Amino acid sequence: MKAARLYDYDPKMNVQLKIEEVKAPTITAPDEVIVRVGAAGLCRTDLHIIEGVWKPTMDPEGTLLPYIMGHENAGWVEEIGSGVRSVKRGDAVICHPFRSCGICLNCRHGEDMYCDNGQFPGLGMNGGFAEYFITSERSLIKLNANVTPIEVAPLADAGITAYRAAKRAAKLLRPGSYCVLLGIGGLGHIALQSLHAISGCRIIAVDREPAARVLAKDLGADFILDGGPNVIEEVSQITGGGAHVVIDFVGELGVENICWKMVRKGGQLFVVGYGGNINVPTAHLVIEEINIGGSLVGNFTELVELMELNADGKVKMHYTEYNLASINTALDDFKNRRFTGRGVIVP
Amino acid sequence: MKAARLYDYDPKMNVQLKIEEVKAPTITAPDEVIVRVGAAGLCRTDLHIIEGVWKPTMDPEGTLLPYIMGHENAGWVEEIGSGVRSVKRGDAVICHPFRSCGICLNCRHGEDMYCDNGQFPGLGMNGGFAEYFITSERSLIKLNANVTPIEVAPLADAGITAYRAAKRAAKLLRPGSYCVLLGIGGLGHIALQSLHAISGCRIIAVDREPAARVLAKDLGADFILDGGPNVIEEVSQITGGGAHVVIDFVGELGVENICWKMVRKGGQLFVVGYGGNINVPTAHLVIEEINIGGSLVGNFTELVELMELNADGKVKMHYTEYNLASINTALDDFKNRRFTGRGVIVP
Amino acid sequence: MKAARLYDYDPKMNVQLKIEEVKAPTITAPDEVIVRVGAAGLCRTDLHIIEGVWKPTMDPEGTLLPYIMGHENAGWVEEIGSGVRSVKRGDAVICHPFRSCGICLNCRHGEDMYCDNGQFPGLGMNGGFAEYFITSERSLIKLNANVTPIEVAPLADAGITAYRAAKRAAKLLRPGSYCVLLGIGGLGHIALQSLHAISGCRIIAVDREPAARVLAKDLGADFILDGGPNVIEEVSQITGGGAHVVIDFVGELGVENICWKMVRKGGQLFVVGYGGNINVPTAHLVIEEINIGGSLVGNFTELVELMELNADGKVKMHYTEYNLASINTALDDFKNRRFTGRGVIVP
């Protein structure tokens, strides 16, 4: 099959994926499924992989390369293992990015991302920048009728990360409450739509990019700010003393220490983007009684819910399409922010 | 002041309220507030009062009549007691129907309707079918700018009853879940809008009246049923085995024993309307693991939330206006279903 | 292997299980596990099976008999299927009674008992009144060190049914709240210990049997009642107006319609026992705003939690031991209440 493979890590990202013919994957366990890739989302994590950020975790022995990235996949079932019952050849599916075991206690609590025995196609093993890739039955959700893989592939990772944060936020928000979203990019624009769908709160969208602010407005944000130096004061004015919830999709460049100052007494900051360090006085935490918590990729049931919102027309992914042969252009455009929303590779 | 007073109970409701001049109320305690009535909603409870249904509870000694009904009130603050700090003369307000004490443990838990020492203007004491009525500071919510009393008065009781049920439902509903609303009248149409605002679920609206079904469609119900003899089977088909939540705004005439049969394994029936008896095998409760629970008038904070949804344009009350002099016509039209939505009296 | 098999249904239960030599089970799927039975609890469900109550559900074609009952099993792993990773031969285990699929949405939400594709050893297929029985990897929990199968087998079903109800109750109970337990038998005595362990509420134990009341006292119930004709009034006196939660382990013989009258405004009745019909006015449900809900067998994670409480010495099963050859005596003693706590069969 055709695939794009990474041959070298490079902190400066001056590498090209090689488009080449490789052996297609084969079933080796009863719960495995081969998926014919319909579309695979490009993710900031892919850039980090190329930079070598994930090498210590995913490739400690240095034996992984060359390999195929791509962890935001949707397509059609090509072949199933002997124990698979819930899908059959030809079914259109989206793939939760993590192959969880279903047996460990974390899996039993539904927290697939905490699985003690998980595998991550596209990170520690071959992924979806190819014609086929292999995953397990537990990762698959059948697409609703009339939904095609390319419309939804990035929901598999970017989408559920945003949705999980939005869902956790919604539990804390009442009508009349305010939620700040920092960063209306690939994740933020999904969080915005999700919040509107599942919560009656008011949304304050913050982004330094004019194009992102236009998108936020189109998607119905109640207030839109440009994230200038007065942003804390602006949020305080709008909210009468601070937001009930702030979701930070940036998590670095100083944003991480602006965010907790926007939170109202008793409120919550969810940190989704990362890179920086939060430095907060315990006295502030206690007297304001605020919470600061990380939020990870969503679990399987959250992907199910997001697909339902998508099927109902309530959450849509904005994307730009590239074919597999152009993946290096796509990566280049991504690094240089030449497209809005999400880039998607079609083999 | 002018007021409409009830002089007799009559199971057949062949009574006329007398429009007459009576003494205006005066402040007798530091927390009291006199409200100039802007609008007062007509409620099925008013019909029940006339029938004598509430006499044993609210008028056991038979000393209440003649008195002024009207418990869904909004207007302007006319005069405040010496201890009142949060409102001042001229403020536009909506009035939570129950005067709670703020001291008992139920009040401290925010459950105003469970208050050990509450009073109910319009039931056990004079209410708002008059130019003025008296309530307490704890009952008042200032209206958002640009909101007028007549647009919102029935939210004070009908509205929060519907909203409370919708809010309890929303906690149990995920995207992709189904909620059945039985009865799209004064309460049901508020529940429908509330659910849309705070939950990503799918809504199945059921009503025997064509006009109510048209309203349900206008308000965005996902499925609309006429409540015929196959309704349980129709719900089962749409939902793939039963609804996650059913809200019954009827509660009598046999509907009460259809509702629990629509509930899916692990699901919930909220009963808001009443009159009938539920008869359910314990084996069904256990094997299906369903819940059946009553839902009462909302508390103060729920009225605050509903007013925020209203201010944001997400929930609107449909109403027909009558002036106080025509209140007997209004009651007659109500009994004979000559208007849709809610009837509102303006003094 | 030796096994006790049922050959006939009989509403009067005048049947004897046959102790006979049968073929031991063999692995036929990669996730299967053969367990050498250490102990198998006797359950009221076994009596119901003999009576034929479960025939329409579990044996609609009439092809099941002769078969081996026994669904409350603990023992040692004897043999594992090719895909099993989490246990190995020799491990001491307790077996969740339901073989859930791990794939359907209910399983993904952790609600094993709602599984769309489940199997029930001891009901619709051979169970544990034998030397060996077959189940699946997903059903198994390794025993903590120093715990033996006989001490815990009935926790696998009776235990988690009681624990699930206690856990749901605990979420609704604060220090100073009251919980009524009706029936301090095999389930009730586990619920009592569980509630003490996980909640700071006060417990009112009700049982008509003096021996059960003694047990309740030993286990630390705060109040003990004999369930006589004044029980509603007695509960109202103790609680100052009704219990916050009532758990009914009887569910028939009129108890089911006493229970909801003991519930305080805003409170909850959990129905665990069954057989009778609840008949309640919707007006009572609404005005008192009470909830009535069934409670089923606990899921896998609840069995994990109960085993932890057991390992910590906080919950212990009271039982009487019988060997497999005496199983008909055990059934007879059970029918005639000749033992307290739970009967356990040892092959």
Next chain:
Amino acid sequence: MKAARLYDYDPKMNVQLKIEEVKAPTITAPDEVIVRVGAAGLCRTDLHIIEGVWKPTMDPEGTLLPYIMGHENAGWVEEIGSGVRSVKRGDAVICHPFRSCGICLNCRHGEDMYCDNGQFPGLGMNGGFAEYFITSERSLIKLNANVTPIEVAPLADAGITAYRAAKRAAKLLRPGSYCVLLGIGGLGHIALQSLHAISGCRIIAVDREPAARVLAKDLGADFILDGGPNVIEEVSQITGGGAHVVIDFVGELGVENICWKMVRKGGQLFVVGYGGNINVPTAHLVIEEINIGGSLVGNFTELVELMELNADGKVKMHYTEYNLASINTALDDFKNRRFTGRGVIVP
């Protein structure tokens, strides 16, 4: 009346309170209550007041001194305002430390400590190191029979701070989960007892003081650590990868940055003590998906619950008694840790 008054702030705390005769307080509003002080707890906050830490907040104009500290009060109602209904002269009461308004939205949500219009006797106004002090009806809880003020006074502030954290923790803990308590002093020993009463988790108590570790053992901690340099590793060993919840009663001296490293994937750190700064990589927050949140003084309903646990014998305050004339000795002993548990002043 006799009172101990503070005349000067001093960062070195070289000041003596003056025991002198001052005018007793008088009722000036309908909701006020004068309490004859039975006992008043000494608090670290009192030391901070003397140091001047609270001057910017509570005494910005510098007009407060001389004044009477003491915010952990219990005693007997001496006189009530005209609007007070729930207590009468002679009632034994404990006093929630904050006089909340009961009207603002925060009060309506039951979060008394967030009240927009609150007052804090013993901080910004005279408190309980005197024969009498003045508070409001909303602050009072009647003592259960047989409970005397001296046994419970510090529960009014130290107690509910610990209880609130324990209650928030309990919501996150299952049987088999681990909770670390750092600091088994005045607050920690209440948290330990509270957790045991309301949760089935396992408790790891950490304290550098041998006497505190002995107390932890007496109160039933499951594991006891001395907080040496290997404490993170020790906790990881016991818990198999980190605690589900950590409660930090220290919050300074470096402890604050040890605590979040003890938290397991998906777990929570509650910060109660303060003084230091938390410095945490956003990457750690996200990948481990942990939460870090401050926890404040409990609200009124939490004090009610704690008093119920106390009445049931499940939570007891350890204290040392001083009479009012010896208050400077008490302060000195407190600064030099000459007593364990809590110091209590009796006028």
